[in-house]
Amino acid sequence: MTIAFINKKKLIEQIKQGNEDALVKIYVRYKSEFIGWSVKKFNLSHEESEDIYQDAILVFRNNIVSNKLIELNSSVKTYLFAVAKNIALKKINRSARQLSDEVVDKEPATAKSDAIDYVMADNERQKLIANMIEKLKEPNRSILKMYYYQNLSMSEIAEKLNYKNDKVVKAQKVRCMNELKKMVRDLCLKDDLKD
Amino acid sequence: MEYDQHFIDNYLRQKHLLTSEEIASFEAHVKENKALAEELRLQEDLILGINHFFDKELKEKLKEANPSTSLKVFSLNQNQTIAVAASLVLLIVAGFFLFKPSLSSEQLYLSYYQAYPNIVEPAERGQENIQDAYALYEKGDYAKAIEKFESQLANSQPTEKAPLHFYMAISAMELNDLPSAEENLLKVLESEKGRFTNPARWYLALLYLRNNNTEKAEEELKILQGSNSSYAQKATDLFEAL
Structure with a gap:
C-alpha cells in the first residue's frame, strides 16, 4: 500500500469523521519502520513493539476525536513515533528495566503528555460493560460508537444513519444506555447476592 | 433539580x-x-x-491489516519436499483457473460491506405484519424477513415501498442472493428520491463489485460522489481503492 503524500488536514478530518480505514493506512505505512527502530532502540521484542505501535495509533485517534490534537505541527510519522516512544518508555519503566538518559529526548511536548493522559479501561465493571457492548445489536451499537467513541454530534449521527433528525437518535441512545445500566445493576446485584 | x-x-x-x-x-x-x-x-x-x-x-x-507471520521451520525429507512442491504447483494452477472474481474486488467488497441497521422507527412501521418483518431483520432471520416484506409489498402504497425493497435487498445480500438484491435495489432507485436512495446506490455499487463488475460499480460510486451526502466520502475512498 503506498501513499505518496499525506494531507494532514484531510487525514485529521477523516479520523474525526470515524474513518478507520484512514488509520489503518497510516498504521501499515510506518509499521515495519517503527518495529525495526523500536527493537533496536529499546531492545523490545517484535510483538511488544507491534503492540506499542498499535496503542500509539489508538492514542492518535483518541487525541483527534477528543479535540486534543487539532493541528499537526510535525509530520504524522514524527508524532506517531513520539507517542509510541512514550508508551514504550512507560512499559519499560513498569518492567523496572534500566533506561539510559539518552532515550528521553526531544519529541513534541504534546505527544508526550497526550500518551501519558490516555487511560485504558481497567476496572472489572468496565470490562464487563465492554462484553455487553459486543452483544449489542444495530443500530444501538453504531449509535454508541459514533456518539461516545467517535465523538460525533447527534445531528451527524442522524445524517450518517439516515434518521429523520437528531431527536430520534438521542431518544434511541437514551433507551439503549438505560438498558445497559439496568443490565449492569442486575449483574452487580447478582454478584452481591453470591457474596 | x-x-x-x-x-x-x-x-x-x-x-x-x-x-x-x-x-x-x-x-x-x-x-x-x-x-x-x-x-x-x-x-x-x-x-x-x-x-x-x-x-x-x-x-x-x-x-x-498486516498480520505478522510467524513461520515455523519444518524439516522435510526428499519425498516430502517433492510432495509439497507438487501440491503448491497444483494449488497455483487451480487458483489461476478457479478464483474469479479477482481477490481484490472480493476483498474490497468484504471490507466495505456490512448489513444496514434497521432505522425504521416503530411508529413508522405500521401494521403488525411489517413490525414482525423488521424484528426478524434485526434478529438476522433474513429468509423469514423477506417473506414478511414481500407479503407487505402487495398492500403498500407506492410511496411506502422503497424501505421494503431496500430491506429486502439487504436481506437478499446477506443470503447471497445477489440477483434478487440487485432487483430490489434498482426498484428503490426507480422510486421517488428519499432517505434510502443513497444507501441503495451504495449497496448496488458493492453488489457490482462483488460480481466483479467494476465498471458498473464505478458508475454508481461517481453518482454518490456528487450526492453531497455522507456516502460521498465513502464512495471516494472506495473509488480510489478500485
Whole structure:
C-alpha cells in the first residue's frame, strides 16, 4: 500500500469523521519502520513493539476525536513515533528495566503528555460493560460508537444513519444506555447476592 | 433539580457546555445524594467500557491489516519436499483457473460491506405484519424477513415501498442472493428520491463489485460522489481503492 503524500488536514478530518480505514493506512505505512527502530532502540521484542505501535495509533485517534490534537505541527510519522516512544518508555519503566538518559529526548511536548493522559479501561465493571457492548445489536451499537467513541454530534449521527433528525437518535441512545445500566445493576446485584 | 443522562454526559465529556454554577451545583448534589453519585459512576464506567470495547475492536482491525507471520521451520525429507512442491504447483494452477472474481474486488467488497441497521422507527412501521418483518431483520432471520416484506409489498402504497425493497435487498445480500438484491435495489432507485436512495446506490455499487463488475460499480460510486451526502466520502475512498 503506498501513499505518496499525506494531507494532514484531510487525514485529521477523516479520523474525526470515524474513518478507520484512514488509520489503518497510516498504521501499515510506518509499521515495519517503527518495529525495526523500536527493537533496536529499546531492545523490545517484535510483538511488544507491534503492540506499542498499535496503542500509539489508538492514542492518535483518541487525541483527534477528543479535540486534543487539532493541528499537526510535525509530520504524522514524527508524532506517531513520539507517542509510541512514550508508551514504550512507560512499559519499560513498569518492567523496572534500566533506561539510559539518552532515550528521553526531544519529541513534541504534546505527544508526550497526550500518551501519558490516555487511560485504558481497567476496572472489572468496565470490562464487563465492554462484553455487553459486543452483544449489542444495530443500530444501538453504531449509535454508541459514533456518539461516545467517535465523538460525533447527534445531528451527524442522524445524517450518517439516515434518521429523520437528531431527536430520534438521542431518544434511541437514551433507551439503549438505560438498558445497559439496568443490565449492569442486575449483574452487580447478582454478584452481591453470591457474596 | 433532576439531572438526566444528557446532563451527566456533558459533565463527563463536554464540561465546557455547562456553566460553572451548573457544575458546582451538580457536584454539591452528588456529595449529598448517594443515588446520584452511583448514577454518575455507572455512566462514567459505561462510557469507559464503550471506549475500551471499540479500542479493542480497532486494535484487532490493525492486527489484521498486516498480520505478522510467524513461520515455523519444518524439516522435510526428499519425498516430502517433492510432495509439497507438487501440491503448491497444483494449488497455483487451480487458483489461476478457479478464483474469479479477482481477490481484490472480493476483498474490497468484504471490507466495505456490512448489513444496514434497521432505522425504521416503530411508529413508522405500521401494521403488525411489517413490525414482525423488521424484528426478524434485526434478529438476522433474513429468509423469514423477506417473506414478511414481500407479503407487505402487495398492500403498500407506492410511496411506502422503497424501505421494503431496500430491506429486502439487504436481506437478499446477506443470503447471497445477489440477483434478487440487485432487483430490489434498482426498484428503490426507480422510486421517488428519499432517505434510502443513497444507501441503495451504495449497496448496488458493492453488489457490482462483488460480481466483479467494476465498471458498473464505478458508475454508481461517481453518482454518490456528487450526492453531497455522507456516502460521498465513502464512495471516494472506495473509488480510489478500485
